[in-house]
Amino acid sequence: MKLHTILRAEFSLVYGEIFRRKSALAAMIIYPYLFAGFTLFFGYTIGSPQLFIERVGVEPTIFMITASNIVMSIITAVDDVLWRPLHDMYVGTLPYIIASPINKLELFIAIPIPRLSLLLMTGFTSIAPIYTLYYGMNGIVLALAIISLIALGALTMSTLGIVIAGLIHTIGESWRILNIVRPLIMVLLGAYYPRMFMPLSAYIVSFLIPSSHVVETIHRILLGSIDNLYLFPILAIILAFTYIPGSRRSLLYWEKKKVSEGVKTY
Amino acid sequence: MLRLIRRAYAVFKSYALSDLVRSKGFIYGFISFSIWIVLFMSPLTLFIDQTADPQTVAAYGFTAILIFMFYGAATWDWAAELRWMINDGRLEYYIVSGSGFLPHYLGILPISLIWLAMTMLFNYVVLSILWGPPLLVFTDITMLVYGFILLLINLVAYALILGGTVVSSGVSGFVIEILGFILPVATGGLTPLSKLPRPLQTFALLTPFSYPAEMLRYSILGWTPIMDVWQLIVRGILSALVFLLISLAYFRYQLKKILKEGVRVTALW
Numbered sequence: 001m002k003l004h005t006i007l008r009a010e011f012s013l014v015y016g017e018i019f020r021r022k023s024a025l026a027a028m029i030i031y032p033y034l035f036a037g038f039t040l041f042f043g044y045t046i047g048s049p050q051l052f053i054e055r056v057g058v059e060p061t062i063f064m065i066t067a068s069n070i071v072m073s074i075i076t077a078v079d080d081v082l083w084r085p086l087h088d089m090y091v092g093t094l095p096y097i098i099a100s101p102i103n104k105l106e107l108f109i110a111i112p113i114p115r116l117s118l119l120l121m122t123g124f125t126s127i128a129p130i131y132t133l134y135y136g137m138n139g140i141v142l143a144l145a146i147i148s149l150i151a152l153g154a155l156t157m158s159t160l161g162i163v164i165a166g167l168i169h170t171i172g173e174s175w176r177i178l179n180i181v182r183p184l185i186m187v188l189l190g191a192y193y194p195r196m197f198m199p200l201s202a203y204i205v206s207f208l209i210p211s212s213h214v215v216e217t218i219h220r221i222l223l224g225s226i227d228n229l230y231l232f233p234i235l236a237i238i239l240a241f242t243y244i245p246g247s248r249r250s251l252l253y254w255e256k257k258k259v260s261e262g263v264k265t266y
Numbered sequence: 267m268l269r270l271i272r273r274a275y276a277v278f279k280s281y282a283l284s285d286l287v288r289s290k291g292f293i294y295g296f297i298s299f300s301i302w303i304v305l306f307m308s309p310l311t312l313f314i315d316q317t318a319d320p321q322t323v324a325a326y327g328f329t330a331i332l333i334f335m336f337y338g339a340a341t342w343d344w345a346a347e348l349r350w351m352i353n354d355g356r357l358e359y360y361i362v363s364g365s366g367f368l369p370h371y372l373g374i375l376p377i378s379l380i381w382l383a384m385t386m387l388f389n390y391v392v393l394s395i396l397w398g399p400p401l402l403v404f405t406d407i408t409m410l411v412y413g414f415i416l417l418l419i420n421l422v423a424y425a426l427i428l429g430g431t432v433v434s435s436g437v438s439g440f441v442i443e444i445l446g447f448i449l450p451v452a453t454g455g456l457t458p459l460s461k462l463p464r465p466l467q468t469f470a471l472l473t474p475f476s477y478p479a480e481m482l483r484y485s486i487l488g489w490t491p492i493m494d495v496w497q498l499i500v501r502g503i504l505s506a507l508v509f510l511l512i513s514l515a516y517f518r519y520q521l522k523k524i525l526k527e528g529v530r531v532t533a534l535w
Binding site: 045192 | 289290291294295297298301302304305308309310312313314315318323326330440441443444447448451456457458461462
Protein backbone atom coordinates (compact mmCIF):
# COMPACT_ATOMS: atom_id res chain seq x y z
CA MET A 1 0.00 0.00 0.00
CA LYS A 2 1.43 3.37 -1.03
CA LEU A 3 1.72 6.37 1.25
CA HIS A 4 -0.88 8.38 -0.67
CA THR A 5 -3.39 5.51 -0.34
CA ILE A 6 -2.83 5.43 3.42
CA LEU A 7 -3.15 9.20 3.56
CA ARG A 8 -6.43 9.09 1.64
CA ALA A 9 -7.81 6.53 4.06
CA GLU A 10 -6.67 8.54 7.09
CA PHE A 11 -8.12 11.75 5.67
CA SER A 12 -11.49 10.08 5.04
CA LEU A 13 -11.52 8.72 8.58
CA VAL A 14 -10.61 11.96 10.35
CA TYR A 15 -12.58 14.39 8.19
CA GLY A 16 -15.64 12.12 8.25
CA GLU A 17 -15.54 12.06 12.03
CA ILE A 18 -14.89 15.77 12.42
CA PHE A 19 -17.73 16.84 10.14
CA ARG A 20 -20.07 14.37 11.81
CA ARG A 21 -19.14 15.68 15.25
CA LYS A 22 -19.51 19.44 14.93
CA SER A 23 -18.65 19.94 18.61
CA ALA A 24 -15.13 18.61 17.90
CA LEU A 25 -14.74 21.07 15.04
CA ALA A 26 -16.00 23.94 17.19
CA ALA A 27 -13.65 22.87 19.98
CA MET A 28 -10.67 22.99 17.60
CA ILE A 29 -11.48 26.59 16.77
CA ILE A 30 -12.11 27.55 20.39
CA TYR A 31 -9.10 25.82 21.98
CA PRO A 32 -6.34 28.28 20.90
CA TYR A 33 -8.41 31.19 22.25
CA LEU A 34 -9.19 29.23 25.39
CA PHE A 35 -5.57 28.37 26.21
CA ALA A 36 -4.33 31.84 25.30
CA GLY A 37 -7.17 33.48 27.24
CA PHE A 38 -6.53 31.30 30.27
CA THR A 39 -2.83 32.25 30.43
CA LEU A 40 -3.45 35.92 29.66
CA PHE A 41 -6.20 36.13 32.26
CA PHE A 42 -3.92 34.81 34.97
CA GLY A 43 -0.92 36.76 33.78
CA TYR A 44 -2.84 40.04 33.85
CA THR A 45 -4.33 39.43 37.29
CA ILE A 46 -1.04 38.31 38.84
CA GLY A 47 1.26 40.70 36.98
CA SER A 48 1.19 43.10 34.05
CA PRO A 49 1.51 42.98 30.24
CA GLN A 50 4.23 45.65 30.36
CA LEU A 51 6.48 43.38 32.42
CA PHE A 52 5.87 40.58 29.93
CA ILE A 53 6.85 42.85 27.02
CA GLU A 54 9.99 43.98 28.89
CA ARG A 55 11.08 40.38 29.50
CA VAL A 56 9.98 38.59 26.34
CA GLY A 57 9.87 41.45 23.85
CA VAL A 58 6.53 40.49 22.30
CA GLU A 59 2.99 41.66 23.03
CA PRO A 60 1.48 38.95 25.31
CA THR A 61 -1.71 38.42 23.28
CA ILE A 62 0.30 37.77 20.11
CA PHE A 63 2.74 35.54 21.97
CA MET A 64 0.08 33.44 23.70
CA ILE A 65 -2.23 32.93 20.72
CA THR A 66 0.81 31.85 18.69
CA ALA A 67 2.00 29.58 21.50
CA SER A 68 -1.44 27.96 21.80
CA ASN A 69 -1.59 27.23 18.11
CA ILE A 70 1.98 25.92 18.08
CA VAL A 71 1.33 23.57 20.99
CA MET A 72 -1.97 22.29 19.58
CA SER A 73 -0.52 21.61 16.14
CA ILE A 74 2.86 20.19 17.11
CA ILE A 75 1.52 18.04 19.91
CA THR A 76 -0.82 16.37 17.38
CA ALA A 77 2.18 14.68 15.80
CA VAL A 78 2.90 12.99 19.12
CA ASP A 79 -0.64 12.67 20.41
CA ASP A 80 -2.11 10.87 17.43
CA VAL A 81 0.65 8.29 17.10
CA LEU A 82 0.51 7.67 20.85
CA TRP A 83 -3.26 7.30 20.92
CA ARG A 84 -3.87 5.27 17.78
CA PRO A 85 -2.45 1.92 19.00
CA LEU A 86 -4.43 2.30 22.22
CA HIS A 87 -7.60 3.21 20.34
CA ASP A 88 -7.11 0.27 17.98
CA MET A 89 -6.61 -1.98 20.97
CA TYR A 90 -9.84 -0.73 22.61
CA VAL A 91 -11.95 -1.14 19.47
CA GLY A 92 -10.34 -4.45 18.54
CA THR A 93 -8.72 -3.47 15.23
CA LEU A 94 -5.10 -3.74 16.39
CA PRO A 95 -4.66 -7.44 15.46
CA TYR A 96 -5.79 -6.62 11.91
CA ILE A 97 -3.30 -3.75 11.65
CA ILE A 98 -0.45 -5.89 12.98
CA ALA A 99 -1.38 -8.68 10.57
CA SER A 100 -1.77 -6.40 7.54
CA PRO A 101 1.15 -6.00 5.12
CA ILE A 102 1.04 -2.21 5.45
CA ASN A 103 4.35 -0.40 6.02
CA LYS A 104 4.02 0.61 9.67
CA LEU A 105 6.41 3.55 9.41
CA GLU A 106 4.42 5.03 6.53
CA LEU A 107 1.20 4.39 8.43
CA PHE A 108 2.46 6.19 11.53
CA ILE A 109 3.80 9.08 9.47
CA ALA A 110 0.37 9.39 7.81
CA ILE A 111 -1.69 9.14 11.02
CA PRO A 112 -1.29 12.72 12.35
CA ILE A 113 -1.38 14.50 8.98
CA PRO A 114 -5.20 14.84 8.54
CA ARG A 115 -5.75 16.31 12.01
CA LEU A 116 -2.68 18.48 11.52
CA SER A 117 -4.19 19.90 8.32
CA LEU A 118 -7.30 20.83 10.29
CA LEU A 119 -5.29 22.39 13.07
CA LEU A 120 -3.29 24.45 10.61
CA MET A 121 -6.58 25.77 9.28
CA THR A 122 -7.40 26.93 12.79
CA GLY A 123 -4.35 29.18 12.39
CA PHE A 124 -6.57 31.21 10.07
CA THR A 125 -9.23 31.50 12.76
CA SER A 126 -6.85 32.32 15.61
CA ILE A 127 -3.41 33.61 14.57
CA ALA A 128 -4.50 35.48 11.43
CA PRO A 129 -7.30 37.59 13.02
CA ILE A 130 -5.17 38.54 16.03
CA TYR A 131 -2.15 39.43 13.88
CA THR A 132 -4.36 41.49 11.56
CA LEU A 133 -5.74 43.31 14.57
CA TYR A 134 -2.25 44.25 15.73
CA TYR A 135 -0.26 44.58 12.48
CA GLY A 136 -2.92 45.41 9.90
CA MET A 137 -2.63 43.82 6.47
CA ASN A 138 1.03 42.90 7.16
CA GLY A 139 -0.35 40.64 9.83
CA ILE A 140 -1.85 38.33 7.21
CA VAL A 141 1.55 37.83 5.56
CA LEU A 142 3.16 37.26 8.95
CA ALA A 143 0.39 34.83 9.91
CA LEU A 144 0.96 32.85 6.71
CA ALA A 145 4.68 32.63 7.45
CA ILE A 146 4.06 31.52 11.04
CA ILE A 147 1.43 28.93 10.02
CA SER A 148 3.88 27.50 7.46
CA LEU A 149 6.55 27.27 10.15
CA ILE A 150 4.11 25.57 12.52
CA ALA A 151 3.40 23.00 9.78
CA LEU A 152 7.14 22.41 9.46
CA GLY A 153 7.43 22.12 13.23
CA ALA A 154 4.67 19.51 13.37
CA LEU A 155 6.08 17.48 10.49
CA THR A 156 9.58 17.45 11.95
CA MET A 157 8.07 16.22 15.21
CA SER A 158 6.55 13.09 13.69
CA THR A 159 9.71 10.93 13.62
CA LEU A 160 10.55 11.65 17.27
CA GLY A 161 6.85 11.12 18.07
CA ILE A 162 7.03 7.65 16.49
CA VAL A 163 10.20 6.81 18.46
CA ILE A 164 8.40 7.76 21.69
CA ALA A 165 5.17 5.97 20.71
CA GLY A 166 6.95 2.74 19.72
CA LEU A 167 8.99 2.67 22.92
CA ILE A 168 6.08 3.52 25.20
CA HIS A 169 3.80 0.91 23.68
CA THR A 170 6.59 -1.65 23.89
CA ILE A 171 7.15 -0.95 27.57
CA GLY A 172 3.53 -0.53 28.64
CA GLU A 173 0.13 0.28 27.23
CA SER A 174 -1.35 2.70 29.68
CA TRP A 175 -3.05 5.87 28.51
CA ARG A 176 -1.73 7.37 31.73
CA ILE A 177 1.78 7.54 30.23
CA LEU A 178 0.34 9.86 27.60
CA ASN A 179 -0.59 12.26 30.35
CA ILE A 180 3.08 12.46 31.27
CA VAL A 181 4.57 12.63 27.79
CA ARG A 182 2.10 15.23 26.50
CA PRO A 183 2.70 18.02 29.08
CA LEU A 184 6.42 17.23 29.18
CA ILE A 185 6.75 17.89 25.45
CA MET A 186 4.57 20.99 25.81
CA VAL A 187 7.02 22.34 28.40
CA LEU A 188 10.16 21.39 26.47
CA LEU A 189 8.92 22.84 23.17
CA GLY A 190 9.36 26.26 24.72
CA ALA A 191 6.19 27.63 23.16
CA TYR A 192 4.69 29.10 26.33
CA TYR A 193 7.99 29.59 28.13
CA PRO A 194 10.75 30.45 25.66
CA ARG A 195 13.89 28.34 25.65
CA MET A 196 16.10 31.31 26.50
CA PHE A 197 14.57 31.37 30.01
CA MET A 198 14.95 27.63 30.61
CA PRO A 199 17.58 26.19 32.96
CA LEU A 200 20.52 24.57 31.13
CA SER A 201 19.39 20.97 31.71
CA ALA A 202 15.93 21.68 30.25
CA TYR A 203 17.52 23.60 27.39
CA ILE A 204 19.69 20.60 26.45
CA VAL A 205 16.71 18.22 26.40
CA SER A 206 14.70 20.80 24.48
CA PHE A 207 17.52 21.04 21.94
CA LEU A 208 16.97 17.34 21.06
CA ILE A 209 13.34 18.02 20.07
CA PRO A 210 13.32 19.04 16.40
CA SER A 211 10.25 21.26 16.65
CA SER A 212 11.71 23.32 19.49
CA HIS A 213 14.08 24.88 16.92
CA VAL A 214 11.13 25.86 14.74
CA VAL A 215 9.44 27.34 17.82
CA GLU A 216 12.57 29.39 18.46
CA THR A 217 12.48 30.56 14.83
CA ILE A 218 8.90 31.74 15.33
CA HIS A 219 9.83 33.60 18.51
CA ARG A 220 12.76 35.27 16.75
CA ILE A 221 10.50 36.38 13.90
CA LEU A 222 8.04 37.88 16.39
CA LEU A 223 10.96 39.65 18.07
CA GLY A 224 12.19 40.94 14.71
CA SER A 225 15.55 39.21 15.19
CA ILE A 226 16.17 37.61 11.81
CA ASP A 227 19.95 37.01 11.83
CA ASN A 228 20.83 33.43 10.78
CA LEU A 229 17.16 32.56 11.04
CA TYR A 230 17.35 29.76 8.47
CA LEU A 231 19.75 27.75 10.66
CA PHE A 232 17.05 26.70 13.15
CA PRO A 233 14.63 25.09 10.65
CA ILE A 234 17.59 23.33 8.98
CA LEU A 235 18.61 21.99 12.38
CA ALA A 236 15.04 20.80 12.96
CA ILE A 237 14.95 18.96 9.61
CA ILE A 238 18.35 17.33 10.22
CA LEU A 239 17.23 16.17 13.68
CA ALA A 240 13.94 14.84 12.27
CA PHE A 241 15.83 12.74 9.70
CA THR A 242 18.22 11.53 12.41
CA TYR A 243 15.28 10.00 14.25
CA ILE A 244 14.02 7.98 11.24
CA PRO A 245 16.09 4.81 11.92
CA GLY A 246 15.07 5.00 15.59
CA SER A 247 11.39 5.36 14.70
CA ARG A 248 11.55 2.34 12.36
CA ARG A 249 13.28 0.28 15.05
CA SER A 250 10.91 1.28 17.85
CA LEU A 251 7.90 0.30 15.70
CA LEU A 252 9.58 -3.00 14.97
CA TYR A 253 10.03 -3.67 18.70
CA TRP A 254 6.36 -2.86 19.29
CA GLU A 255 5.24 -5.10 16.44
CA LYS A 256 7.45 -7.99 17.59
CA LYS A 257 6.09 -7.68 21.10
CA LYS A 258 2.51 -7.81 19.84
CA VAL A 259 3.25 -10.83 17.66
CA SER A 260 5.02 -12.73 20.44
CA GLU A 261 2.73 -11.79 23.35
CA GLY A 262 -0.55 -11.16 21.54
CA VAL A 263 -2.83 -8.14 21.73
CA LYS A 264 -4.41 -7.54 25.09
CA THR A 265 -8.16 -7.07 25.14
CA TYR A 266 -9.74 -4.12 26.88
CA MET B 267 -28.15 0.96 55.44
CA LEU B 268 -25.71 -1.91 55.92
CA ARG B 269 -26.36 -2.99 52.33
CA LEU B 270 -25.62 0.53 51.12
CA ILE B 271 -22.33 0.62 53.01
CA ARG B 272 -21.39 -2.83 51.68
CA ARG B 273 -22.12 -1.77 48.11
CA ALA B 274 -20.19 1.49 48.50
CA TYR B 275 -17.23 -0.42 49.96
CA ALA B 276 -17.29 -2.86 47.04
CA VAL B 277 -17.14 0.06 44.59
CA PHE B 278 -14.37 1.74 46.59
CA LYS B 279 -12.31 -1.45 46.74
CA SER B 280 -12.66 -2.27 43.05
CA TYR B 281 -11.78 1.29 41.98
CA ALA B 282 -8.87 1.58 44.39
CA LEU B 283 -7.44 -1.75 43.25
CA SER B 284 -7.93 -1.34 39.51
CA ASP B 285 -7.29 2.39 39.10
CA LEU B 286 -4.74 3.15 41.73
CA VAL B 287 -2.90 -0.05 42.59
CA ARG B 288 -2.99 -2.27 39.48
CA SER B 289 -2.56 0.45 36.87
CA LYS B 290 -0.31 2.60 39.11
CA GLY B 291 -2.73 5.51 38.63
CA PHE B 292 -1.40 7.43 41.62
CA ILE B 293 2.22 7.34 40.43
CA TYR B 294 1.44 8.32 36.84
CA GLY B 295 -1.08 10.88 38.02
CA PHE B 296 1.34 12.66 40.36
CA ILE B 297 4.14 12.82 37.80
CA SER B 298 1.72 14.18 35.22
CA PHE B 299 0.25 16.65 37.73
CA SER B 300 3.71 17.99 38.62
CA ILE B 301 4.53 18.64 34.97
CA TRP B 302 1.18 20.37 34.42
CA ILE B 303 1.98 22.69 37.34
CA VAL B 304 5.27 23.64 35.66
CA LEU B 305 3.47 24.16 32.35
CA PHE B 306 0.80 26.32 33.97
CA MET B 307 3.02 28.38 36.23
CA SER B 308 6.10 29.00 34.08
CA PRO B 309 4.52 31.39 31.54
CA LEU B 310 2.83 33.27 34.39
CA THR B 311 6.21 34.16 35.86
CA LEU B 312 6.91 36.17 32.70
CA PHE B 313 4.17 38.62 33.77
CA ILE B 314 5.54 39.07 37.27
CA ASP B 315 7.99 41.67 38.53
CA GLN B 316 11.26 39.91 39.27
CA THR B 317 11.45 41.67 42.62
CA ALA B 318 8.06 40.20 43.67
CA ASP B 319 8.10 37.80 46.60
CA PRO B 320 8.26 34.28 45.07
CA GLN B 321 6.45 32.78 48.06
CA THR B 322 3.45 35.06 47.47
CA VAL B 323 3.43 34.04 43.79
CA ALA B 324 3.61 30.40 44.86
CA ALA B 325 0.73 30.92 47.31
CA TYR B 326 -1.38 32.49 44.57
CA GLY B 327 -0.61 29.53 42.30
CA PHE B 328 -1.31 27.05 45.09
CA THR B 329 -4.81 28.40 45.77
CA ALA B 330 -5.71 28.66 42.07
CA ILE B 331 -4.57 25.08 41.43
CA LEU B 332 -6.40 23.86 44.57
CA ILE B 333 -9.73 25.29 43.41
CA PHE B 334 -9.15 24.18 39.81
CA MET B 335 -8.47 20.61 40.97
CA PHE B 336 -11.74 20.54 42.93
CA TYR B 337 -13.62 21.68 39.84
CA GLY B 338 -11.73 19.01 37.87
CA ALA B 339 -12.83 16.28 40.30
CA ALA B 340 -16.47 17.39 39.99
CA THR B 341 -16.24 17.47 36.21
CA TRP B 342 -14.28 14.31 35.48
CA ASP B 343 -14.67 12.07 38.55
CA TRP B 344 -18.34 12.75 39.23
CA ALA B 345 -20.17 14.14 36.18
CA ALA B 346 -18.19 12.48 33.37
CA GLU B 347 -18.27 9.21 35.33
CA LEU B 348 -21.87 8.89 34.11
CA ARG B 349 -20.59 8.91 30.54
CA TRP B 350 -18.15 6.04 31.25
CA MET B 351 -20.98 4.23 33.05
CA ILE B 352 -23.18 4.57 29.96
CA ASN B 353 -20.41 3.33 27.67
CA ASP B 354 -19.67 0.32 29.90
CA GLY B 355 -23.34 -0.52 30.34
CA ARG B 356 -23.13 0.01 34.09
CA LEU B 357 -25.67 2.82 34.19
CA GLU B 358 -28.48 0.62 32.93
CA TYR B 359 -27.33 -2.11 35.30
CA TYR B 360 -27.59 0.24 38.29
CA ILE B 361 -31.06 1.39 37.21
CA VAL B 362 -32.33 -2.15 36.62
CA SER B 363 -30.81 -3.53 39.84
CA GLY B 364 -32.65 -0.85 41.80
CA SER B 365 -29.58 0.17 43.76
CA GLY B 366 -29.40 3.67 42.24
CA PHE B 367 -26.20 5.64 41.91
CA LEU B 368 -25.68 6.52 45.55
CA PRO B 369 -23.54 3.49 46.51
CA HIS B 370 -21.41 4.04 43.42
CA TYR B 371 -20.74 7.67 44.25
CA LEU B 372 -20.22 6.96 47.95
CA GLY B 373 -17.62 4.45 46.82
CA ILE B 374 -15.71 6.74 44.48
CA LEU B 375 -15.97 9.87 46.65
CA PRO B 376 -13.19 8.79 49.08
CA ILE B 377 -10.93 8.10 46.09
CA SER B 378 -11.57 11.60 44.74
CA LEU B 379 -10.91 13.12 48.14
CA ILE B 380 -7.74 11.09 48.73
CA TRP B 381 -6.54 12.09 45.26
CA LEU B 382 -7.30 15.77 45.92
CA ALA B 383 -5.51 15.71 49.27
CA MET B 384 -2.47 14.07 47.73
CA THR B 385 -2.41 16.46 44.77
CA MET B 386 -2.44 19.40 47.16
CA LEU B 387 0.59 17.94 48.89
CA PHE B 388 2.30 17.55 45.52
CA ASN B 389 1.17 21.02 44.53
CA TYR B 390 2.84 22.41 47.65
CA VAL B 391 6.03 20.41 47.13
CA VAL B 392 6.42 21.28 43.42
CA LEU B 393 5.76 24.99 44.00
CA SER B 394 8.19 24.94 46.95
CA ILE B 395 10.89 23.49 44.71
CA LEU B 396 10.23 25.96 41.90
CA TRP B 397 9.57 29.19 43.83
CA GLY B 398 9.81 28.48 47.53
CA PRO B 399 7.10 27.34 49.97
CA PRO B 400 3.73 29.01 49.22
CA LEU B 401 3.04 31.71 51.80
CA LEU B 402 -0.10 30.27 53.43
CA VAL B 403 -1.22 32.28 56.45
CA PHE B 404 -4.37 30.48 57.70
CA THR B 405 -6.14 33.53 59.14
CA ASP B 406 -9.43 31.84 59.95
CA ILE B 407 -9.78 28.06 60.26
CA THR B 408 -13.59 28.18 60.76
CA MET B 409 -13.91 30.13 57.55
CA LEU B 410 -11.68 27.56 55.82
CA VAL B 411 -14.03 24.74 56.90
CA TYR B 412 -17.11 26.75 55.82
CA GLY B 413 -15.45 27.51 52.51
CA PHE B 414 -14.67 23.85 51.82
CA ILE B 415 -18.16 22.68 52.77
CA LEU B 416 -19.77 25.29 50.51
CA LEU B 417 -17.35 24.49 47.69
CA LEU B 418 -18.25 20.78 47.95
CA ILE B 419 -22.01 21.52 47.98
CA ASN B 420 -21.63 23.72 44.90
CA LEU B 421 -19.51 21.15 43.10
CA VAL B 422 -21.97 18.33 43.85
CA ALA B 423 -24.74 20.55 42.46
CA TYR B 424 -22.64 21.42 39.40
CA ALA B 425 -21.82 17.72 38.84
CA LEU B 426 -25.53 16.87 39.05
CA ILE B 427 -26.40 19.44 36.40
CA LEU B 428 -23.51 18.45 34.12
CA GLY B 429 -24.13 14.73 34.73
CA GLY B 430 -27.85 15.12 34.06
CA THR B 431 -27.08 16.85 30.78
CA VAL B 432 -24.54 14.18 29.84
CA VAL B 433 -26.97 11.29 30.34
CA SER B 434 -29.84 12.93 28.54
CA SER B 435 -28.11 14.70 25.66
CA GLY B 436 -24.81 12.84 25.15
CA VAL B 437 -22.67 15.99 25.57
CA SER B 438 -19.23 15.29 24.13
CA GLY B 439 -15.93 15.31 26.01
CA PHE B 440 -14.87 18.46 24.15
CA VAL B 441 -17.77 20.45 25.53
CA ILE B 442 -17.12 19.15 29.05
CA GLU B 443 -13.45 20.09 28.77
CA ILE B 444 -14.16 23.61 27.53
CA LEU B 445 -16.71 24.09 30.30
CA GLY B 446 -14.14 22.81 32.79
CA PHE B 447 -11.77 25.58 31.70
CA ILE B 448 -14.22 28.46 31.45
CA LEU B 449 -16.30 27.88 34.56
CA PRO B 450 -13.60 28.32 37.23
CA VAL B 451 -12.33 31.47 35.50
CA ALA B 452 -15.71 33.08 34.85
CA THR B 453 -17.09 32.39 38.31
CA GLY B 454 -14.14 33.89 40.16
CA GLY B 455 -12.86 30.51 41.29
CA LEU B 456 -9.26 31.14 40.35
CA THR B 457 -8.66 34.84 40.89
CA PRO B 458 -9.73 37.24 43.64
CA LEU B 459 -12.97 38.96 42.70
CA SER B 460 -11.42 42.36 43.39
CA LYS B 461 -8.98 41.75 40.53
CA LEU B 462 -11.64 40.80 37.99
CA PRO B 463 -13.00 43.33 35.49
CA ARG B 464 -16.30 44.82 36.67
CA PRO B 465 -18.68 42.90 34.32
CA LEU B 466 -16.99 39.59 35.12
CA GLN B 467 -17.07 40.45 38.81
CA THR B 468 -20.84 41.04 38.65
CA PHE B 469 -21.33 37.80 36.72
CA ALA B 470 -19.19 35.85 39.21
CA LEU B 471 -21.23 37.20 42.13
CA LEU B 472 -24.40 35.96 40.47
CA THR B 473 -23.03 32.42 40.62
CA PRO B 474 -22.72 30.43 43.86
CA PHE B 475 -19.09 29.46 43.13
CA SER B 476 -17.55 32.86 43.86
CA TYR B 477 -18.42 32.89 47.59
CA PRO B 478 -16.55 29.75 48.75
CA ALA B 479 -13.59 30.76 46.57
CA GLU B 480 -13.42 34.15 48.31
CA MET B 481 -13.75 32.42 51.70
CA LEU B 482 -10.88 30.07 50.90
CA ARG B 483 -8.63 32.88 49.65
CA TYR B 484 -9.41 34.89 52.77
CA SER B 485 -8.76 31.98 55.14
CA ILE B 486 -5.63 30.61 53.42
CA LEU B 487 -4.00 33.72 51.94
CA GLY B 488 -5.46 36.41 54.18
CA TRP B 489 -6.71 38.35 51.15
CA THR B 490 -9.52 40.77 51.92
CA PRO B 491 -12.78 39.53 50.35
CA ILE B 492 -14.90 41.75 48.13
CA MET B 493 -17.62 42.06 50.78
CA ASP B 494 -18.08 41.79 54.52
CA VAL B 495 -17.22 38.29 55.82
CA TRP B 496 -20.68 37.65 57.32
CA GLN B 497 -22.38 38.80 54.16
CA LEU B 498 -20.12 36.41 52.28
CA ILE B 499 -21.14 33.49 54.52
CA VAL B 500 -24.90 34.21 54.38
CA ARG B 501 -24.96 34.78 50.63
CA GLY B 502 -22.73 31.76 50.09
CA ILE B 503 -24.94 29.39 52.12
CA LEU B 504 -28.18 30.61 50.55
CA SER B 505 -26.92 30.44 46.98
CA ALA B 506 -25.34 27.00 47.53
CA LEU B 507 -28.56 25.56 48.94
CA VAL B 508 -30.71 27.02 46.17
CA PHE B 509 -28.22 25.72 43.58
CA LEU B 510 -28.28 22.23 45.16
CA LEU B 511 -32.09 22.10 45.18
CA ILE B 512 -32.32 23.20 41.55
CA SER B 513 -29.66 20.70 40.49
CA LEU B 514 -31.37 17.82 42.33
CA ALA B 515 -34.67 18.63 40.63
CA TYR B 516 -32.90 18.90 37.25
CA PHE B 517 -31.07 15.58 37.69
CA ARG B 518 -34.27 13.78 38.71
CA TYR B 519 -36.02 15.22 35.66
CA GLN B 520 -33.23 14.03 33.36
CA LEU B 521 -33.31 10.57 34.94
CA LYS B 522 -37.03 10.32 34.33
CA LYS B 523 -36.42 11.41 30.76
CA ILE B 524 -33.85 8.66 30.09
CA LEU B 525 -36.15 6.07 31.65
CA LYS B 526 -38.66 7.00 28.95
CA GLU B 527 -36.34 7.69 26.02
CA GLY B 528 -33.18 5.71 26.85
CA VAL B 529 -29.65 7.04 27.20
CA ARG B 530 -27.72 8.74 24.41
CA VAL B 531 -24.73 6.52 23.71
CA THR B 532 -21.73 8.22 22.17
CA ALA B 533 -19.06 5.90 20.89
CA LEU B 534 -16.28 8.47 20.86
CA TRP B 535 -14.80 10.73 23.51
